Amino acid sequence: MGLKIPKMRFKHIFLAVILLAVLTNGAFAAEEPKIDTGDTAWVLISTALVMLMIPAVGLFYGGMVRKKNALSTIMFSFAILALISVQWVLFGYSLAFGHDVAGVIGNLDWIGLNGVGQAPNADYAATIPSMAFMMFQAMFAVITVVLITGAFVERIKFSAFLVFSFLWATLVYDPVAHWVWGAGGWLRNMGTLDFAGGIVVHVSAGVSAVAIALVIGARKGFGKHTMEPHSIPLTVIGAMLLWFGWFGFNGGSAVASGGLAVNAFVVTNTGGAAAALTWMLLSWYHKKPSVLGTATGGIVGLAAVTPASGFVTPLAAIVIGSVAAVISYYAMLFRMKRNIDESLDVWACHGIGGAWGAIATGIFATTLVNPAGANGLLYGNSGLLVTQIIAVAVTWIYAFAVTFILAKVIDVTIGLRVGEEEEAVGLDVSQHAEKAYS
Amino acid sequence: MKKIEAIIRPEALDAVREALEEKGIVGMTVTEVQGRGRQKGVCLQWRAGEYCVEFLPKIRIDMIVDDGFVEPAIEAIISVAKTGKSGDGKIFIYPVEEVVRISTGERGEQAI
Amino acid sequence: MKKIEAIIRPENLDGIRIALQEKGIIGMTVSEVQGRGRQKGVCLQWRAGEYCIEFLEKLKLDMIVDDKDVEPAIAAITQVAKTGRNGDGKIFIYPVEDVVRVSTGERGKEAI
Numbered sequence: 001m002g003l004k005i006p007k008m009r010f011k012h013i014f015l016a017v018i019l020l021a022v023l024t025n026g027a028f029a030a031e032e033p034k035i036d037t038g039d040t041a042w043v044l045i046s047t048a049l050v051m052l053m054i055p056a057v058g059l060f061y062g063g064m065v066r067k068k069n070a071l072s073t074i075m076f077s078f079a080i081l082a083l084i085s086v087q088w089v090l091f092g093y094s095l096a097f098g099h100d101v102a103g104v105i106g107n108l109d110w111i112g113l114n115g116v117g118q119a120p121n122a123d124y125a126a127t128i129p130s131m132a133f134m135m136f137q138a139m140f141a142v143i144t145v146v147l148i149t150g151a152f153v154e155r156i157k158f159s160a161f162l163v164f165s166f167l168w169a170t171l172v173y174d175p176v177a178h179w180v181w182g183a184g185g186w187l188r189n190m191g192t193l194d195f196a197g198g199i200v201v202h203v204s205a206g207v208s209a210v211a212i213a214l215v216i217g218a219r220k221g222f223g224k225h226t227m228e229p230h231s232i233p234l235t236v237i238g239a240m241l242l243w244f245g246w247f248g249f250n251g252g253s254a255v256a257s258g259g260l261a262v263n264a265f266v267v268t269n270t271g272g273a274a275a276a277l278t279w280m281l282l283s284w285y286h287k288k289p290s291v292l293g294t295a296t297g298g299i300v301g302l303a304a305v306t307p308a309s310g311f312v313t314p315l316a317a318i319v320i321g322s323v324a325a326v327i328s329y330y331a332m333l334f335r336m337k338r339n340i341d342e343s344l345d346v347w348a349c350h351g352i353g354g355a356w357g358a359i360a361t362g363i364f365a366t367t368l369v370n371p372a373g374a375n376g377l378l379y380g381n382s383g384l385l386v387t388q389i390i391a392v393a394v395t396w397i398y399a400f401a402v403t404f405i406l407a408k409v410i411d412v413t414i415g416l417r418v419g420e421e422e423e424a425v426g427l428d429v430s431q432h433a434e435k436a437y438s
Numbered sequence: 439m440k441k442i443e444a445i446i447r448p449e450a451l452d453a454v455r456e457a458l459e460e461k462g463i464v465g466m467t468v469t470e471v472q473g474r475g476r477q478k479g480v481c482l483q484w485r486a487g488e489y490c491v492e493f494l495p496k497i498r499i500d501m502i503v504d505d506g507f508v509e510p511a512i513e514a515i516i517s518v519a520k521t522g523k524s525g526d527g528k529i530f531i532y533p534v535e536e537v538v539r540i541s542t543g544e545r546g547e548q549a550i
Numbered sequence: 551m552k553k554i555e556a557i558i559r560p561e562n563l564d565g566i567r568i569a570l571q572e573k574g575i576i577g578m579t580v581s582e583v584q585g586r587g588r589q590k591g592v593c594l595q596w597r598a599g600e601y602c603i604e605f606l607e608k609l610k611l612d613m614i615v616d617d618k619d620v621e622p623a624i625a626a627i628t629q630v631a632k633t634g635r636n637g638d639g640k641i642f643i644y645p646v647e648d649v650v651r652v653s654t655g656e657r658g659k660e661a662i
Contacts, residue, residue, distance in 0.1 A: 225452035226601050228594075287595055296597040332598035345597065421521075424449040433483045438491075441642065455586075455604060465587035465640075467557055468605055502642055534642055535552065538624055540631045541638035549640065 035120060036127035039256040043125070043132045046252020050139035053245035054081050057146045060238030060299070061153060061344050064292075067230040068426025069154045070436035076149035076161065081142050083162060084169050088138040089113055095174035097124065097137065100184025105175050123183040125255035136252055141177070143249075144201045145169050150344030151209035152216050152416075155423050158431040160416045164407065168208065172402050176204050176395055191384065192391040193365060193373055195264065196253035198307025198357040203395050206351020208403035210342050215407035216416045218341030220423055232292050239295035243272055246302045250309040263369055264309040267317040268302060271309075274321030275301020282329050300328040300349050304357035308364060311373040316364035323360070324353045355392045362388035439534040439547065440508050444499045445473055445527040450519040451497050457514040458501070465550070466501040477525030496527060502534055502550055551646040551659065552620050556611045557585055557639040562631045563609055569626040570613075577662070578613040589637030608639065614646055614662055 058077035065073045084092065091111050098106030110116050113134065121130040145165050152161070179187040180194050187199075194200055219227070229235065250268040254261035279297020283290035304324030305317050312320070332348040342348075362385030365376035375381040410416055417423075422430035429435060446454055451468065458466070472493035479492040503511060512529055520526055539549035558566060563580065570578070584605035593602040615623055624641055631638055651661035 221452060226603060228601065228603065229596075283595060283598075287600065290595040290597070292597050293595060329598045336599055348598075424447070429480065429482070433481070433488070435482060435491075441644065465585070467583045467585040467608065467610060469581060469583045469610070502640075532644060534644055536620075536641075536643035538628065538641040539638075540556075540558070540628055540640060541634050541636060543628065543632070 034127065035118075035129060036256070039125075039127040039258075040129065040132055042257035042261060043128050043136050043252055043255055046248030047132070047136045047139055049245045049248025050136070050143065050252065051081075051245075053242050053249065054078075054139070054143050054146055056238045056241035056245060057143065057149075058238070059234050060242060060295075061150050061235075063231040063234030063236075063238060064229040064344055065153050066227060066426070067437060068428055070230060070234075070428065071434055072158075072427035072431055073149070073153050075158075075432065076153075077146045079162065080145045080149070080165050083166060084142045084145055085138055087166060087169055088134075088141050092141055092169060092174055093134050093137065095170070096141070096177040097134075097182050100178070100182060103184055103186035103189065104179065106178050106182055127256060133255060136255070137177075140197060140201060140249075141169055141173055144173050144197070144205050147201070147205035147346055147350055148209050148212065150346040151213040151342050153343050154219050154427060155417055156216060156427075157415060157418050158427070160410050160414055163414065164212070164410055164416075167406055167410075168403065171406060172204055172208060172399050173200075176200055176399065179394075180391065187391045187394070190390070191374065191387050193311055193361050193384065193388065194307045194358060194391070195310035195361075196250040196306045198303070198354040198361070199391055199395050202303045202306060202350040202354025203358065203392055204399040206347045206349070206354060207396050207399045209346030209351065210340070211400045211403035212407040212416075213340060213342035215404060215411055218339070219343065220420065222341045223339050229292065235292060236295050239298055243269075243298055243302060246272065246306075250306055254310060260310055260370055266314050267309045267312060268305055270314045271305025271317035271321035271324075272298045272302040274318040275304065275325040278322045278325035279329060282325065296345075296349065297325045297329075300324050300353040303350050303353035304360070306354065307358045308361040311361055311365035311370050311376075313364070313366065313369060316360075320357060320360045320364065324356050327356055328352050351396075355396070358388050358392050359385070362386070439537060439550065440503055440505060441532040441534050442499075442501050442503060442508065442511050443530040443532065444515050444519075445471070445496050445529075446499065446515070446519045447521075447525065447527060448495055448497045450527075451499075453518040454499065454515055457518045458511060461507065461510045461514045463501060463503060463507060463511055463514075466499050469498045469500070471496050471498045473527075475524070475528070477523075494525065502537055504547060504550060551649060551662065552615055552617060553644040553646045554611075554613050554615060554620065554623050555642040555644065556627050556631075557583070557608050557641075558611065558627070558631050559637065559639060560607055560609050563611075565630040566611065566627055569630045570623060573619065573622045573626050575613060575615060575619060575623055575626075578611050581610045581612070583608050583610045585639075587636070587640070589635075606637070614649055616659060616662060 054077050058074035062070050062073040094108050094110035095106045098110045101107050116130050116134050118129040120126050125133045177200050179185040180192055180200050246268055247265055251261045251265040254264055276294050276298035280289050280294040283293035301321035301324055304320050328348050331352045332345050335348055363377045365373055366379050367375055374384050377385045473496040474493050479490050481488045481490040537549040538545055585608040586605050591602050591604040593600045649661040650657055
């Protein structure tokens with residue numbers, strides 16, 4: 001009998017807890033939108049997928065540089081992951097997604113994530129905690145800065161690289177993200193469609209890459225001596241991991257787990273595949289089916305389909321990807337012919353791929369895929385195409401101008417470039433006192 | 439006939455190759471080697487702390503030339519590989535008794 | 551005593567090793583080297599367009615032999631390595647002053 005009393009007590013406590021839970025839950029439900037566990041889980045997984053793309057860019061780029069710069073190139077992505085993650089929490093998220101100031105920038109209400117908590121924010125994602133949305137967007141900010149690093153590999157001073165990355169995220173990424181995605185952003189209000197960052201991520205990074213490449217100048221011996229990629233397998237592993245992560249990049253941009261995420265998932269894979277195939281055939285036509293080329297084509301297609309992924313059908317993705325590969329291929333040849341050492345073709349891949357994708361969204365978008373989107377040219381609405389072209393052009397000009405000035409200022413103050421001897425021995429030893437291979 | 443063996447900085451290889459080509463010396467063999475001389479080794483970082491590497495990466499170029507090409511070759515190499523600092527490398531000259539071109543069986547100066 | 555240095559196509563290594571063994575030449579050192587001669591370099595693909603490499607992968611065999619073994623060695627190498635096309639490689643012969651076997655301290659022919 002002595003055992004029975006505690007048993008009864010537990011039963012009562014148990015009932016009381018359930019009652020309390022039901023009551024409190026009901027009370028919250030009346031005030032705030034309901035969090036969907038499936039949506040939250042998908043966005044968290046997508047965030048982790050996008051995070052994987054960051055070191056993947058490091059491998060992708062790292063394989064294409066010479067052996068003596070392999071570590072330094074991989075380090076760029078790691079360092080930016082650390083640096084911009086902190087910047088984002090401190091004030092980056094607030095600048096990009098905080099309360100609007102005149103359509104151009106967020107204010108500092110959310111500095112240090114003040115007010116960004118576990119409750120949803122219906123402006124961005126009504127069914128997940130706003131912290132989940134913040135974290136997902138943090139990875140976008142990081143990877144955009146990482147993409148630019150392909151422009152200045154093998155010759156940038158590490159300190160200058162850190163200063164540039166921090167300021168670029170603040171002066172270019174945060175405002176452009178606000179224009180296109182922030183509540184009250186002027187391009188968003190104009191009706192610009194950019195599902196997962198064709199403009200915000202790829203155009204801004206690609207154009208900025210040219211600007212800083214022009215300021216920092218060509219690598220010693222560029223155009224004269226052979227600069228052989230030291231490990232194409234590393235690059236292919238990077239490309240594959242990027243593709244994998246891209247499911248989160250685009251699929252997660254639905255910020256919900258449902259039909260739209262699935263459409264983005266399918267369209268993403270299809271666009272990347274079509275572009276990889278096209279690039280392979282192009283290289284075959286010119287010489288032989290190239291491994292490095294096929295991997296590059298995949299990335300170009302994925303970049304191009306990014307802005308469109310929540311608005312177009314899988315068949316449209318095949319067109320978007322294939323055309324992207326052709327334009328980007330010849331853009332790359334054009335860049336080489338002009339003797340501009342934008343070393344790993346961030347502009348040709350992401351600038352051109354992203355711009356084409358954003359414009360293609362204005363052609364192929366349909367409300368049959370996403371009722372919250374708009375119809376493009378093919379569905380009888382020419383207005384969207386004009387809007388998309390304006391958004392691309394504005395981003396192009398803004399990103400180029402600000403990056404060019406920023407790079408110039410860093411160059412005359414602390415200096416962008418390492419010394420000649422440091423460049424000759426490679427950045428691994430000269431900047432990090434480490435070697436990739438021994 | 440002489441063998442010229444030049445130890446140079448890796449980054450100088452392309453320029454040395456071009457300078458030699460201008461003097462008419464095309465054939466050569468290149469080997470990645472590690473060397474030490476007056477130039478000290480280098481200390482690299484471990485996860486914390488550091489370790490020192492006593493040998494630095496260098497490139498060795500071997501070429502067999504007619505006696506008359508020895509001085510021009512030395513000049514060509516020095517003209518591009520010299521920075522004036524320790525670590526520029528060294529050039530060694532050896533006698534060669536015979537050369538055979540495998541594809542034709544030619545011997546001696548014909549085979550260079 | 552002579553030093554025989556043979557630059558060969560990498561794919562011929564095993565054939566040459568066996569041919570030399572039949573002539574009683576067992577000791578040798580093999581290095582991976584890059585070379586250029588009459589055979590041109592090769593152009594590889596970049597993501598778009600291409601880049602050219604001036605040096606091709608070769609193997610270098612070094613062996614020190616008794617004077618009387620020089621011609622048999624040349625014959626053995628040539629017999630396997632000769633295709634008649636550019637790129638078959640070359641054989642160089644150098645004089646050697648002395649040889650020491652580290653394990654025993656033997657010198658000269660004994661040490662070969």
